[in-house]
Amino acid sequence: MYELTSKLVIYRGVETDSILMSLSDIIKRYEQGEANLQGEILTQITRLLDVSTKYGFNHNLWHNYLAYVLAMTETPFTLVSEKSAPVDGSVNIFVRNDLAIFKKLFDYDFSKLERDLNLNCFSVIQDYHAVLKNEQVYNKSVSEKVQELSALIEEAEDVDQIYDAVTDFYRRYGVGKLGLNKAFRVGQKDDEELLVPITNTGNQKLDDIIGYELQKKRLIENTEAFVQGRHANNVLLYGDAGTGKSSSIKAILNQYYPEGLRMIEIYKHQFKQLSEIINEIKNRNYRFIIYMDDLSFEEFEIEYKYLKAVIEGGLEPKPENVLIYATSNRRHLIRETWRDKQDAHSEDLHKNDTVQEKLSLAARFGVQIGYFKPTPKEFQTIVEGLAERNPELQISQEELLKQANTWEMQHGGLSGRTAQQFIDHLLGQRK
Secondary structure (H helix, E strand, O other): HHHOOOOOOOOOOOOOOOHHHHHHHHHHHHHHHOOOOOOHHHHHHHHHHHHHHOOOEEEOHHHHHHHHHHHHHOOOOHHOOOOOOOOOOOOOOOHHHHHHHHHHOOOOHHHHHHHOOOOOOHHHHOOOOOOOOHHHOOOOHHHHHHHHHHHHHHHHOOOOHHHHHHHHHHHHHHOOHHHOOOOOEOOOOOOOOOEEEEEOOOOOHHOOOOOHHHHHHHHHHHHHHHHOOOOOOEEEEEOOOOOOOHHHHHHHHHHHHHHHHEEEEOOHHHHHHHHHHHHHOOOOOOOEEEEOOOEOOOEOOOOOOHHHHHHHHHHHHHHOOEEEEEEEOOOOOOOHHHOOOOOOOOOOOHHHHHHHHHHHHOOOEEEEEEEOOHHHHHHHHHHHHHHHHHEEEEEHHHHHHHHHHHHHHHHHOOOOHHHHHHHHHHHOOOO
C-alpha cells in the first residue's frame, strides 16, 4: 500500500495523520518484518468506524472511506473542477495516474495481512451491516453523495470512467466540507476549525409554514436572484416572536442547497471573525448566506460596528457570493430610548447623528420583511393546517379549535409557534 500512496501527485496533500496514510505506514512496516502491529491497525479501524458512524456509511466501509477522501481533498485541480467541466491539459495525466492508484487501493487485498496477524477486521469492514440510524445521528447530506461516488468507482471498468465519475461529482456537489455540507457554525474552541459543519439541519420546507405567503414570496425572489448570480440584497426578517422568521431561513437553505446555497450561522460575539470568514469563502463556487438569528443590540454593545463595516465593505468590497440574512424582533436592531430623542440633560452635542447611526444598521438590509402575529382567524387556519398533517389526531374541528383557543390564551398568545406547541401537546396525549 505504501508503494501506491507514495506515488500520488494531485492527491498528495492527503493529511499524513489520516487513516489512509497511517495504514499505509503500518503496512509498510509490516512488509519490512515488524511484528506486534495489531494494536496500531485496530486503532485505525476504530477511527474508520468513527468516520463511518458520523456519515452513516454502510456495506464496504473501506470503499466509502476512500471515496470520502476523494470528495474532501481540496487541491487546485479539484477546486477548478467544481467550477467548470473538465478541461484538456497535462494535469489530467497526473489526475488519471492518481485515480488509477485509488482504484488499486479500492481493490487492495488485506487477506494475507489478516492471516499473518490473526485479524479479521478488514473482512468485517468490507462487508459491514450498520445499525439503522435516525437521520439526526449522522450527516445524511454527505453520506448519500459519498456512497454514490463509492458505488460508481466500484463499478468502473477503467480509469476513464473513474475520472468521469469523480469530476462529475465535483461539478455537481463540490469538494471539501464547503461543497458537501449545507450549513456551518463558527468554531468556538482553540482546536476547532473556523467553520465547523452542522451535521443535521432538519427538513423544514417553506410549504410547512402556513400563511405568510407574501413574506415567503419576497424571500424566495431575493434568494433565487442570489443563487442565480443576479443582484440581490441582504435580508432582515423582523416582527413578533414565534411567527416563522427562523423557520423561513432554514427552509430557504433546504430548498436552494442543491443549487449551491450554503449557510453560516454566527452570533454577535463572533462578529470580529466576520472578515476572516468572508476571506475563507469568497473564492468558492457557492453562494453563502451568513445567518444571524435573533439579532439585536443594547446601547452598550458595539459589535454592530463590525457588522456595519462588513456589510458596507472597506477598500475590499463584500464578495458577490455572500449575503447576510438576519432575524430580529426589533426592526431597527439597536435599542433606542427616549433619551435619544430629547435634548435635555445630555452630553451628546449631535443627537441626530447618534440616532442616525443606530438606524443605519437596519438600513443596510435592502430587503426588510415583517412577520407579525396572526389574527384569531389566521391562528385557527394554522391550527387546522397542522392538524391535517397529523391525521392520527382523531378530533372534531369544533373541539380542535375550542382547545386551541384555550391553549393560546394560556401559552404565549397567537403565533405559529403556539399553534405547533398545541399540536405537539395533542400528539403527546395520544397513547
